[in-house]
Amino acid sequence: METASALRTEIITLNMGPQHPSTHGVLRVLLELQGEVVTKATPVLGYLHRGIEKLAEHKTYHQFITLTDRLDYTSPFINNLAYALTVEKLLDLEVPLRAQYIRVMLSELTRIQSHLIWLGTHALDIGAMSPLLYCFREREETLDIFEMVGGARMNQSYFRIGGVAADLPDGFTEKVKAFCDVLPSRIEGYERLLTENKIWLSRTKGVGVISAEEGIALGLSGPCLRACGVKWDLRKANPYSSYDHFDFEIPTGSQGDSYDRYLVRLEEMRQSNRIVKQALEKLPPGPVNAVSPKVVPPPKEKVQENIESLIIHFHLMTEGFNVPKGEAYCSVESSKGELGFYIVSDGSSKPYRVKIRTPSFVNMESFSSMAQGRMMADIVTIIGSIDICLGEVDR
């Protein structure tokens, strides 16, 4: 009889994706396996590369807003915001307080929505089906809210350079308030399903561990870095769009594993809910667009009433506005981490160069070190716990 030591063993290479339900899009991972243990995991990217940065150089500043939605399509408003802030910085535009609050409110609702999608799909990957159904129930409610302001369920492109497309519609505050009131109890519901669930614990605790030092060296940001115990959130560290007017906490973890990332994101939803509530209460009256006739088009009613406004509107929509020569980098805390736009302007109506620092792309870089030495089944957990959006990874 053959003894165990005499058995021939070899490392096999397994191709996971790009068509695989647990890779959250078209991610491909090359796995080198010794039995069931992963000795090396190499992500292969680019299956969703649409050349958004190249397209940006051929669109006016206004036209490009719609493409930013399509980066991380689970948090469109935050993408709009990062882009708008950068262009506004180059233009020296002062955005009215009401617009800033509306932007904050929608960004936080987007964060909640993005975390809901993450939680539902992540739990489904690991084998728990019910959280998906509950999370998507709440997500529907957020989509209804987004539809009210942007007219679409996804990719709303509601933010504009200098403000937002239009003031909040009637019935908006009541709807948001109702959602905010019910959300905490719903989050408790998810917690009852998962937080102390034995299977959930054994599938996520100690899986995909990364240290704070390693995370910072690899450019990790967002909830993934906070789960390592680094209390860094751009909303607090370098506040933008009046985030310093609101009272909220930054949750952190300590182990840097998938379970801590889960806890951090759950708490973030509660904190975002707090911010939305405060923004609703404090929402000041006033205009929702900056006063800058050369950038902000006249209101629709005026366009229909007088010829001068029609001409200005036509001019702004066809030729766009010129942005002074220069360059700027602005970053915001997206649902996944630091989302930054670096824009170089040559003084024309189209950007000379747009570089988008997307958190999913950079966070994915940590994947290999998280996956090394883990079991094959953990790969699914790790990909899910990083929370990537392939639209953002490949751009």
Add this chain to the structure above:
Amino acid sequence: MARMAELVERIKETFPQAIEETVVYKDEYAIRVKRSYLLEVSQFLKQDPACGFDFLSDLCGVDYLGREPRFEVVYHLYSMKHKHRLRMKASPSENDLSIPSVVSVWKTANWHERECYDLLGIIFSNHPDLRRILTPEGFKGYPLRKDFPLRGK
């Protein structure tokens, strides 16, 4: 922001021959570093306690077609401790478009540099694994160059 001005002064004093230019625009501080000193300056920016740039937010290339030097590599640095930012720029050499890789300083530069090589054709010398990352294997050309057409030929 006064602190940043002091900091940039200090960097200039430490490397008088390496810093070619310093710019302040919209409260953003930028330095231009000579290519041959890039690694040395990067090490200093990361390790010096007053600078503390331990986080490389972003790295990208820009093609200024028709200008000399044509390409520019832009590094966006951030300090977790001081919460300040600095933009560092360097230009690859004219003949072989090469520039030292900073992977040894900031690990995250690995993918950023691969992307920059993939889309602009800048060669990062001493990079551990300089392969294309976003475009498919066997792709010809560098799409983000200004002389690369938006639509197919």
